[in-house]
Amino acid sequence: MANATKVQEYKDGLIKQAEELVIKEFPETIVRLNNLLETPNFKNRKFEDVHQNLNIPVPDPIVFNSHTDLPAAKKTKYDNSISQDGTRVYVLPSGSVAINKHLVELVESVKPHIRKLVEDSNLMKMWISFMIPKIEDGNNFGVSIQEDTLAEVQSVETEAATFFDQISRYFISRGKLISKVAKYPHIEDYRRAVHELDQKEYLSLWLTMSEIRNRYCALHDIVLKNLDKIKKPRTTNATESLY
Numbered sequence: 001m002a003n004a005t006k007v008q009e010y011k012d013g014l015i016k017q018a019e020e021l022v023i024k025e026f027p028e029t030i031v032r033l034n035n036l037l038e039t040p041n042f043k044n045r046k047f048e049d050v051h052q053n054l055n056i057p058v059p060d061p062i063v064f065n066s067h068t069d070l071p072a073a074k075k076t077k078y079d080n081s082i083s084q085d086g087t088r089v090y091v092l093p094s095g096s097v098a099i100n101k102h103l104v105e106l107v108e109s110v111k112p113h114i115r116k117l118v119e120d121s122n123l124m125k126m127w128i129s130f131m132i133p134k135i136e137d138g139n140n141f142g143v144s145i146q147e148d149t150l151a152e153v154q155s156v157e158t159e160a161a162t163f164f165d166q167i168s169r170y171f172i173s174r175g176k177l178i179s180k181v182a183k184y185p186h187i188e189d190y191r192r193a194v195h196e197l198d199q200k201e202y203l204s205l206w207l208t209m210s211e212i213r214n215r216y217c218a219l220h221d222i223v224l225k226n227l228d229k230i231k232k233p234r235t236t237n238a239t240e241s242l243y
Helices: 002-037 072-085 101-131 141-183 188-225 227-231
Strands: none
Touching: 002 101, 002 188, 101 141, 101 188, 101 227, 141 188, 141 227, 188 227
16 A cells, blocks of 8 residues: 555656646746747857868878889779778878867757757656546547647657757768768868768757757647646537647
8 A cells, every 4th residue: 555655646746747847847948948049059150150170181192103114913903992992091190080069069058958858748748648537438538639639749759859869870970971081081072071961960950959949839839728628538528629
């Protein structure tokens, strides 16, 4: 009985916490995210502002003496090593290639909001699950609203978790491109590809913050419109709709 009492206390506390989250904290979060999106880090920032010097100089061209006297086999082998293997990189002459500090700053500001959205949607998911009554015949219209709302919350939770994956994939892709720059320093396309990838990630981070704000707005809206049905799903009125 003691364990059952503790479980019920946990459920009651979670229900109270979730209701306060939706009614009080969600509006505060939406306003805070709106203000953050209006800061110079996100609003009207030029793509050039997020560029980072790669610190990989273009080496001076090597002037070869005429090797017309070399055997054909040696000439072919030498030419193939240049065209296929690129430059063997043992050490970079100017030191290591730093990460893009501008984007890392944005990543560190975005990640806490991603985590908070995952945690909040998980809490809401448990809250709605606790509100679903036992299965029985009769009026289940309110239950269907609960289930539809629960599906929306689960979708937000899944989408928020993918934001972390997008960030890690950016760093992996950038590292691969920089290794190409180090191996083929004379090819400008690889250097340009790094800049384009940085610009894309900046836009992605802005979009992520906007989507987090939008998801909070959507969850707040759908729950408030259907709060009575979520808390008391079974009534005599079966003519209402989800929206």
